[in-house]
Amino acid sequence: MSKENHIMKKIINNPESVVDEMLEGLLLAHSDKLKSIRTDNRSLVRNEEPVENKVGIVTGGGSGHLPLFLGYVGKGMLDGVAVGDVFQSPSSQQMLDVIRAVNTGAGVLALYGNYGGDVMNFDMASDLADMENIKVESVVATDDIASMPKGGEEKRRGVAGMFYMYKLASAKAELGASLEEVKRIAEKANDSVRTMGVALSPCTLPEVGRPTFTIQENEMEIGMGIHGEPGVKKGKIESADSIAETLVNSILEDIQIDSGSNVSVLINGLGATPLEELYIVYRKVHLMLEERGIHIHNRYIGEFATSLEMAGLSISILKLDEELQELIDEPFSTPFFTQN
C-alpha cells in the first residue's frame, strides 16, 4: 500500500470527535458496569467505585488500542482508567481524577506502559495525589523484547503482555491484599512475561488520514511497536510457522523457562488479522512449547491490545509459579471479557 494512493477508509464522523463519540457509545452501551467521573468522559471507573478496603488499581493510555486500556476496567480487574486521544497520553489531571475516585485509604496502584508521556503524567499525578495523602505506587510494563536488547529491560515498551500484569495484580487486590503485596505481584508479572510481535500493514491515525508508516506489499516487520515504532527487522513475509518460531525462540532466549514449567500464552491480533490466522499460529506455539516440555496452563487468543486496523499479531508468554497460577485462574468480568 503506497503512501501516495491511500485514502482513509474509516467509519467515523470526523477525526476530531473519534474518542469522544467512542466514549459516548461505550457509556451508553455499558452503563451497568462503567461510569464517567469527568464531564468530558476522559476518566472512567467501575460503577461500584470506590470499593471499600480494596487497593485501587488504575491505568491510562492513548486510544486506538481497544480493548486496551478501558476494556480492562471491571470486576476482578482494574478500577479505573484515564483515556487519551488516539495514540496520545491522557493528562495528569485525568489520572489524578481517576486515582481520587478509586481511593478508599488502602492506596492506589498505577499500572501502565513504558511510554514517555504516560510515565511523565502518571509521575505528576502521583505527586499531586501524595499531597492529598493518597498513597500511590506505580509499576511500568516493559514486556516488548524487540524494543531494547537484553540488559536494557527497564527501557522496553509495554505491549500486549500488560494484560497479564493487570490480571494478576487485580486478582491479588480483589483477594484483599495490601498495596505492597499487590505491587509485588504486578512487578513479578512484568518480570515473568515477554512479548514479541510482527506487523504486516500500517494503521492510519484518524487525524492524520495517512498510514503512520509504510510496509512494502511483500514485506513484514518483526518487533514493530503498537504505535508503529520500528522493529528489529524488515523482511519478506514468512510462513505462520516461521513467524511463530522467530517470536517464540526470541522470547525463550530472553527468559529462561525450563522443561516442566507451566506458562500462559497470549496470541494477540493487532486489529485486522483474522482469528483463523491466530489459531494457525497458536498451533505452532503449542507444538513448540510441548516439544520443550513446557505445559500451557491456559491461553488467550483474540484481540487484547490493537493498533487500530493494523494487520499482524504478537505472542506473549507468561512464566507461572504456583502463586501466579492461582491468581490467573481467578474470575473477572469487564464489558469486553468474562472469565469464570
Add this chain to the structure above:
Amino acid sequence: MSKENHIMKKIINNPESVVDEMLEGLLLAHSDKLKSIRTDNRSLVRNEEPVENKVGIVTGGGSGHLPLFLGYVGKGMLDGVAVGDVFQSPSSQQMLDVIRAVNTGAGVLALYGNYGGDVMNFDMASDLADMENIKVESVVATDDIASMPKGGEEKRRGVAGMFYMYKLASAKAELGASLEEVKRIAEKANDSVRTMGVALSPCTLPEVGRPTFTIQENEMEIGMGIHGEPGVKKGKIESADSIAETLVNSILEDIQIDSGSNVSVLINGLGATPLEELYIVYRKVHLMLEERGIHIHNRYIGEFATSLEMAGLSISILKLDEELQELIDEPFSTPFFTQN
C-alpha cells in the same frame, strides 16, 4: 486497493492447509471444551456430547467467518458444527456425522444460513439421518434484508443475525424443551431479527490470493454479503452516523417495532474494523432507537460473523417479546464467548 498491485498478506503456511491447521490449533487450545468426531477434524462437538434428554442443535458452514460458525459450540449454545473450506459448504457426510454425535433420541435441530450448498447438503444429511430414525428439523437463517426486497424474505441470506437464532433456540433446548418447541423458537428468532451491513474493503481467499472483488478507494458498498455478494448500492464513503441511519432506517422499514418495544442490538465487525468504530456506530444506533421510544434490553458489540479481513460492519436488531427476552438472558459459554 487496486486488483493489480495487491499481494496476499496473510499469516498462514500454505493456502491449502489453512482450515486444517486452524482446526488443529483450535483443538489444541480448547480440548477442555470441544472434541473432534472425525479424523479430518471437520466435525466438532462439545466435549460432553451427547447430552442426554436434550434436543441436539447443530450448524455448519464455510470457514473464514470466525467466530461463526464453530465459535458458537458450547454450553448453553450449539452442540456441534460441520466445518467447510474457506467460504465453502461442508459435506453432507460431515453434517450427518455431527447429527449422529449429538442425537440422544430427543431429535436434532439444524440451524444454518440460506446458502445453496449448505441447504442442499443439510437436506441430504437430514434424509440420511431419517433413514437411521433420527428426527431432524431445520430452520434456515434469512436475516439479511439487503439480499432480497420485502416479500422475498425466504430467499434472503443468513448473516450475523444468525447469532440470535442460535442463542435463543439453544437456551430453549438447554431448558429441556421438545424439538417442536425449540424449532418454534428458532423460527420466531429468525422472524424477529433483521440485519444490514456495509463493506469498505474486500477480503482475499487464501487459495485465490487476490481480493474477491474491488471497492474503490473512496467507496463503500451498502448491503454487501459476507462472501462479497453484491449489495444494494455502491457509493462514496459516508460518515458513521449516516451509515447508522441508512442501516437502522432500512431495518425499521422492514420490520415494525413500536415505541415501547424492547430489542437486542448486535454491532458486528466484519474483520478489520476497529472496536472504536463499532462503538461510534453503536452510539448513533442507541440515540436513534431511544428517540423512537425503543428500549435496548441488551447489546453485543464486536466480531460475531466476519469475512476474513474485510473492513465494514453490520447492524442487527432483534425484536423481543417476554419469551425471547427471558431466553436471551440465559447464560452461555463457548471458547469464544461467555455470558453470565
